Amino acid sequence: MISFPAQDKSHLPAGHPDVAFGRVGVLLVNLGTPDATDYKSMRRYLKEFLSDRRVIETPRYIWWPILNFVVLTKRPKSSGEAYDLIWNRELDESPLRTITRSQGQLLAERLKPLGPKVVVDWAMRYGNPSIKEGLDRLTEQGCERIVIFPLYPQYAAATTATVNDKAFEALMQMRRQPAVRTVPPYHDDPVYIDALAKSVKKELAKLDFEPEKIIASFHGLPQEYFDKGDPYHCHCAKTTRLLREALGVDKDYLQMTFQSRFGKAEWIKPYTDETIKQLARDGVKRIAVLTPGFVADCVETLEEIAGQNKEFFEEEGGEHFAALPCLNDSEEGMDVIEHVVRRELAGWV
Numbered sequence: 001m002i003s004f005p006a007q008d009k010s011h012l013p014a015g016h017p018d019v020a021f022g023r024v025g026v027l028l029v030n031l032g033t034p035d036a037t038d039y040k041s042m043r044r045y046l047k048e049f050l051s052d053r054r055v056i057e058t059p060r061y062i063w064w065p066i067l068n069f070v071v072l073t074k075r076p077k078s079s080g081e082a083y084d085l086i087w088n089r090e091l092d093e094s095p096l097r098t099i100t101r102s103q104g105q106l107l108a109e110r111l112k113p114l115g116p117k118v119v120v121d122w123a124m125r126y127g128n129p130s131i132k133e134g135l136d137r138l139t140e141q142g143c144e145r146i147v148i149f150p151l152y153p154q155y156a157a158a159t160t161a162t163v164n165d166k167a168f169e170a171l172m173q174m175r176r177q178p179a180v181r182t183v184p185p186y187h188d189d190p191v192y193i194d195a196l197a198k199s200v201k202k203e204l205a206k207l208d209f210e211p212e213k214i215i216a217s218f219h220g221l222p223q224e225y226f227d228k229g230d231p232y233h234c235h236c237a238k239t240t241r242l243l244r245e246a247l248g249v250d251k252d253y254l255q256m257t258f259q260s261r262f263g264k265a266e267w268i269k270p271y272t273d274e275t276i277k278q279l280a281r282d283g284v285k286r287i288a289v290l291t292p293g294f295v296a297d298c299v300e301t302l303e304e305i306a307g308q309n310k311e312f313f314e315e316e317g318g319e320h321f322a323a324l325p326c327l328n329d330s331e332e333g334m335d336v337i338e339h340v341v342r343r344e345l346a347g348w349v
Contacts, residue, residue, distance in 0.1 A: 025143030032126030042076035054162035099296035132170040154235035155185035187235040195332035197246035220258035280316030
């Protein structure tokens with residue numbers, strides 16, 4: 001959270017309540033993070049996440065016993081072990097929290113030319129700090145208008161929509177509601193595509209090998225959700241196509257896949273892990289993987305891609321594997337966030 005000088009209230013009548021007003025807030029919201037890697041913390045986080053009806057659409061009478069008597073007895077331990085491998089020991093937090101905080105701080109610096117009227121904060125959909133806490137902090141500082149920015153380039157009901165749901169739920173409890181805007185998906189925004197292309201070129205230049213294939217791995221989605229009309233797959237496909245064009249490569253060289261599937265149901269394909277294994281079996285020795293749908297590195301990119309999938313590739317005969325970092329709080333990443341926020345602030349600032 002960024003603090004600004006106190007407002008001039010000399011024009012107010014004597015005895016007027018000390019109420020802040022006249023500011024515009026920006027709330028960056030990422031997926032979420034456990035507070036620690038122990039069983040209890042992981043269970044609390046996973047219960048909140050997997051109880052979300054946007055995330056798991058299975059009827060409650062079926063899902064509730066599975067979640068509470070199966071998933072939440074086993075998964076906290078394995079998930080905690082995965083988080084422990086990538087945990088930020090210095091700050092005792094997940095990389096996602098570290099990076100999202102930095103994005104908020106850097107955005108506030110970039111928006112300083114707009115004056116003290118603009119206040120920036122950040123929150124998580126699951127875990128801490130919560131969306132409600134973020135909205136409360138902004139309104140306490142006098143934000144009468146707030147831009148809510150779900151940090152997902154590609155829209156999915158299980159990501160963007162659930163952030164908005166939680167924000168509106170918090171607004172429903174407010175006596176004095178701020179006006180709000182929600183940021184739309186920006187999967188095909190030229191600034192975002194350009195940032196991805198620049199980042200890929202920069203990271204590939206650092207490698208001591210030249211990839212034979214590049215994989216653009218997005219978080220997966222149950223096939224059923226796609227069949228119901230979720231546009232996520234289409235957004236991912238367009239991002240990938242535009243990135244190919246920006247890099248000047250073809251479909252065979254830069255392939256789109258989907259990771260992180262959960263449960264036994266079919267998810268949208270092709271699957272990242274199976275694609276990587278098959279490439280190695282086909283004799284491909286050098287690959288690089290980027291994750292354009294993630295705005296910040298997290299357990300899915302640092303442990304699942306850079307860890308598990310690297311092992312899959314090498315076990316099947318692959319030799320060189322590179323997991324390219326997300327845009328994170330890099331210059332390119334912040335250019336995208338600033339661009340989108342300034343666009344959404346139009347008419348308010």
